[in-house]
Amino acid sequence: MKMKPTHILLTVAILTWQGCSVRNSYESVKVSPESYFRDGNLDMATIADIPWRAYFNDPVLVSLIEEGIEGNLDLESAVSAIRQAEASLAATRAAFFPQVSLAAQATHTRTSIGTEGKNVFGYKANDYTLAAVVSWEADIWGKLSRQNRAQYAAYLASVEYANLVTTSLIANIATSYYSLLALDRQLEITRNTAGVLDQTVRTMEALMKAGEQTGAAVQQSLAAYYSAVVTIPDLEANIRQTENSLSVLLGRMPGSIERTSIDLQHADTTFAHGLPMLSLARRPDVAEAEQQFRQQWELAGAARAAMYPSLTLGGGTSSGSSIGLTATTLSGFFKPENLIVNLIGGLAQPIFAGRQLRSAYESARESQLQALLNFESTVLQAAEEVSNILYSYRSSLSKNPTREKQIEALETAVYYTEQLLRAGEATYTEVLTAKQDLLSAQLNQVSDRLEQLQYSVTLYRALGGGME
Numbered sequence: 001m002k003m004k005p006t007h008i009l010l011t012v013a014i015l016t017w018q019g020c021s022v023r024n025s026y027e028s029v030k031v032s033p034e035s036y037f038r039d040g041n042l043d044m045a046t047i048a049d050i051p052w053r054a055y056f057n058d059p060v061l062v063s064l065i066e067e068g069i070e071g072n073l074d075l076e077s078a079v080s081a082i083r084q085a086e087a088s089l090a091a092t093r094a095a096f097f098p099q100v101s102l103a104a105q106a107t108h109t110r111t112s113i114g115t116e117g118k119n120v121f122g123y124k125a126n127d128y129t130l131a132a133v134v135s136w137e138a139d140i141w142g143k144l145s146r147q148n149r150a151q152y153a154a155y156l157a158s159v160e161y162a163n164l165v166t167t168s169l170i171a172n173i174a175t176s177y178y179s180l181l182a183l184d185r186q187l188e189i190t191r192n193t194a195g196v197l198d199q200t201v202r203t204m205e206a207l208m209k210a211g212e213q214t215g216a217a218v219q220q221s222l223a224a225y226y227s228a229v230v231t232i233p234d235l236e237a238n239i240r241q242t243e244n245s246l247s248v249l250l251g252r253m254p255g256s257i258e259r260t261s262i263d264l265q266h267a268d269t270t271f272a273h274g275l276p277m278l279s280l281a282r283r284p285d286v287a288e289a290e291q292q293f294r295q296q297w298e299l300a301g302a303a304r305a306a307m308y309p310s311l312t313l314g315g316g317t318s319s320g321s322s323i324g325l326t327a328t329t330l331s332g333f334f335k336p337e338n339l340i341v342n343l344i345g346g347l348a349q350p351i352f353a354g355r356q357l358r359s360a361y362e363s364a365r366e367s368q369l370q371a372l373l374n375f376e377s378t379v380l381q382a383a384e385e386v387s388n389i390l391y392s393y394r395s396s397l398s399k400n401p402t403r404e405k406q407i408e409a410l411e412t413a414v415y416y417t418e419q420l421l422r423a424g425e426a427t428y429t430e431v432l433t434a435k436q437d438l439l440s441a442q443l444n445q446v447s448d449r450l451e452q453l454q455y456s457v458t459l460y461r462a463l464g465g466g467m468e
Contacts, residue, residue: 268456271393
């Protein structure tokens with residue numbers, strides 16, 4: 001049946017409208033503009049803008065982080081995933097161009113002639129073909145473009161994953177390093193306290209011989225001394241384990257770690273976190289989740305485009321699109337009259353595979369929805385993390401003045417009880433209690449210091465700091 005011009009124009013208009021609806025462009029996911037950080041400010045400044053080499057002021061720590069970035073196995077694996085995604089992206093982009101291959105074929109045919117068994121396989125024929133075979137699909141509905149953009153989103157997601165591994169690695173190295181410094185200080189305080197208690201035991205033994213103290217007082221002083229000494233092996237074991245863990249992060253065999261002291265460390269107290277939406281957007285885990293959603297969004301579009309007609313230039317040595325030479329003898333193979341061109345194109349509209357294609361599209365849409373929900377969940381969890389860190393960090397800093405006063409009061413209490421003991425107006429139990437309380441407060445002060453240093457690191461990481 002011959003189509004009228006109006007029918008042709010109507011068909012073209014419908015196909016054009018369908019093509020536009022299939023080719024709609026991706027737009028970034030919109031999140032609520034509300035402040036995700038509870039009690040946060042609206043300052044544009046953020047500590048995440050500070051390069052990590054400037055954020056950490058200890059040159060030894062900076063050197064360890066550099067070593068970790070060079071040698072960490074998890075980071076090397078993430079970088080390998082990027083190279084893998086790049087290769088897949090290059091393969092996807094190649095689909096836009098015609099696929100050309102060189103095909104050579106030699107055919108030898110024998111047939112029977114005559115009857116009653118005469119001249120069996122008596123006739124023979126040869127055919128030689130050398131051709132360049134071309135295959136290509138026109139990207140009318142954007143199926144190939146969407147597959148390419150989906151692979152590009154997968155590539156970007158792999159980059160963001162590597163950024164996530166990098167920021168986590170930097171934070172883990174810094175927190176482990178600070179833990180090591182805190183253990184050093186706690187071991188130092190414990191040993192000093194044990195030394196003081198050992199001297200006290202000797203003093204009590206001398207006083208007992210002079211008849212000024214009882215044996216019970218000596219035993220109490222010994223118990224206090226042993227109570228301090230017994231914690232030293234645990235601290236030493238924790239130091240060794242922390243050194244080993246940090247060595248693994250650096251990509252080296254377990255061993256000792258060079259370090260400074262906790263007194264030289266300074267925690268950031270500006271709490272500059274920038275606008276919530278911008279701060280969350282720069283986090284690698286949030287960016288990775290969005291790229292994963294974008295990938296599924298593009299794949300859903302490609303699945304939808306697969307339900308529309310496809311225009312192809314077919315390939316094959318006998319029936320596909322090709323250009324080359326064919327002859328019955330090799331001697332005359334390269335003569336101009338043996339040149340052959342075979343062009344075959346096709347427009348195919350899926351019919352019986354419609355339910356299969358529809359199911360694939362519906363499955364892709366559900367994958368898209370799951371990726372969107374994962375993105376929204378990642379944003380909420382990131383906001384929760386930053387909000388918790390901000391409040392906990394401020395709360396930890398607020399303990400410092402009180403802790404200083406507590407230690408000052410306990411030092412005074414130790415001094416007074418020792419004076420009263422010499423005057424016979426206090427028992428040695430009171431002195432021991434004061435000294436044990438002072439030791440506990442000093443160790444807690446080190447824990448407070450470690451807590452604040454680690455909060456400064458986790459806040460820096462939670463805001464997306466550490467990427468270069």
